[in-house]
């Protein structure tokens with residue numbers, strides 16, 4: 001069977017011999033990577049997965065029980081909007097580009113490779129989670145997220161192969177060689193080298209890290225380079241499910257935590273097989289602060305260049321009336337000569353911070369919904385997002401110590417308080433102890449509530465995963 005038959009696509013793959021040749025070479029390396037670094041232990045099992053089969057709003061997804069090794073990773077670009085012009089930056093008003101302009105080649109390649117690298121990275125981070133899934137429903141959702149991150153890699157590799165010639169093909173190869181957390185050849189961004197080996201981390205990751213993905217993708221959906229804009233538009237439709245997995249996952253953890261907190265005379269949910277609310281807060285602090293780093297430096301010449309070149313815009317740039325940002329300024333508060341001071345910087349240089357602002361507002365809405373869940377159990381405990389300066393490793397706040405409220409503090413005091421705010425290895429180990437697989441349809445681990453409904457009209461006790469061998473160590 002021809003490769004193009006294996007790859008659902010709307011880019012007329014079979015008519016482009018050069019692209020076909022490139023992808024025919026890349027695909028075996030991808031499959032080998034998936035076998036070595038993809039989800040561990042479920043190759044022969046039938047997983048109820050959705051597969052993207054078109055970009056048509058009514059029928060883009062097909063659901064069926066499939067083996068992951070037979071999954072068909074497709075290449076889809078959203079349809080071009082007729083008459084669409086470049087929306088922002090120095091080229092605003094001009095026609096969209098269908099080829100890469102020579103002067104922006106390096107910048108565009110960097111943007112695409114950085115995005116692309118996160119996709120296989122998260123699959124690697126989540127590789128072992130299936131063996132401790134709290135239910136078949138959750139196992140299926142994990143594997144769905146994993147295959148879709150694989151498809152996102154395909155989407156970016158398609159751009160590299162089709163538009164960047166030999167360099168693009170080399171980058172595509174290298175994407176399969178880096179490894180999350182490997183000291184010699186790590187993934188590009190720090191959050192994607194963190195361990196994600198328990199399900200509370202996974203739900204925090206899909207809430208906060210996939211949400212960073214949403215904002216990065218969204219800022220590329222208006223790119224003057226049309227194939228990138230159209231690829232990211234379609235990726236966003238899949239990303240929505242990943243965010244759902246994260247937010248609803250934490251919400252279900254909170255339901256058990258809150259119920260058991262109420263039940264225990266000392267308010268300790270962990271005595272009843274659930275997770276303490278304070279532990280959820282510390283995991284939140286860790287993942288959220290790490291994800292804030294992903295937006296890049298607060299004051300950034302690269303960010304200014306991306307905007308000026310009409311490559312990367314603000315989130316939903318179409319909501320704004322002014323798309324040049326030449327005479328505006330942005331105030332950034334940071335430590336200068338020993339005290340917090342406000343500095344005015346040209347708006348274009350603050351584009352990373354502008355995107356971070358949007359992200360923070362979105363995260364605030366999520367936490368508000370989680371707190372409504374806790375409140376519904378009659379508890380006064382509330383989760384809180386730490387200040388954007390807290391626990392930062394990148395940017396102007398890196399290397400300084402701030403409380404979760406954003407107050408400057410000396411490093412010694414920070415260290416004595418560290419485990420009030422961030423999970424200790426002992427706390428992580430206690431979470432790890434809860435990670436036992438539950439593979440009976442309709443049953444859920446003690447630390448997480450059942451979902452209110454299942455996926456795509458199926459009940460929570462639907463057989464989302466059918467094990468090939470009932471004696472399979474996983475079953």
Ligand SMILES: [Fe+2]
Nearest residue numbers: 119149152213
């Ligand atoms: Fe993705």
Ligand SMILES: [Fe+2]
Nearest residue numbers: 210213239242
């Ligand atoms: Fe994602």
